[in-house]
Amino acid sequence: QLQLVQSGAEVRKVGASVKVSCKVSGKNLIDLSIQWVRQAPGKGLEWVGGFDPGDGETIYAQQFQGRVTVTLDTSAHTGYMELTSLRPEDTAVYFCATDFTGIDCFDLWGQGTMVTVSS
Amino acid sequence: EIVLTQSPGTLSLSPGERATVSCRASQRVVSSYFAWYQQKPGQAPRVLIYAASRRATGIPDRFSGSGSGTDFTLTISRLEPEDFAVYYCQQYGSSAWTFGQGTKVELK
Secondary structure (H helix, E strand, O other): OOEEEEOOOEEEEOOOOEEEEEEEEOOOHHHOOOEEEEEOOOOOEEEEEEEOOOOOOEEEOHHHOOOEEEEEEHHHOEEEEEEOOOOHHHOEEEEEEEOOOOOOOOOEEOOOEEEEEEO | OOOEEEEOOEEEEOOOOOEEEEEEEEEEEOHHHEEEEEEOOOOOOEEEEEOOOEEOOOOOOOEEEEEEEEEEEEEEOOOOHHHOOEEEEEEEEOOEEEEOOOEEEEEO
């Protein structure tokens, strides 16, 4: 059964970095287009970045360009999202998600990782 | 990037009533890359509708999607108690995914 299992909650200081992981079981990581979405407390969903469903290249939301990097470790069956130069407004739940059944949307989600940025 | 604007922000309805949520895009959207999600508190979102009008696996037929181009609609024909939640539209275009700001369907 395909699952996305994310790493646990993180607390960071302003200016630090955080790296969140998303372990895939049940399918080859290279066959999935892992995306990252965040949700600040009480707010809506915001796409952060991921892999282009067409060519597999990394793609990022404009507002995160230069601060976010998404990577894959195929040997560990794990995807990663690293966000640098953290600000208090980066406090959010970060989800990984993917198009599992090929329907061009996010039909499988991780459980979410809470990242808290404090000053 | 394509901006998605949902309306209304909040919908106050009773069980059994019909819910209609609109999503308008700032540019034309490819229908095959347009979806609707439901999210309940403390949970990850769940896809309801993909390709603008196709129900995802396991989604009851009271949920339907329609629209094309820049205007899309999610309809819940008769609200069940478990349908009170927040709904988001989403699209992919020009190497970016975007979400609408969400519509809360609350109990009247």
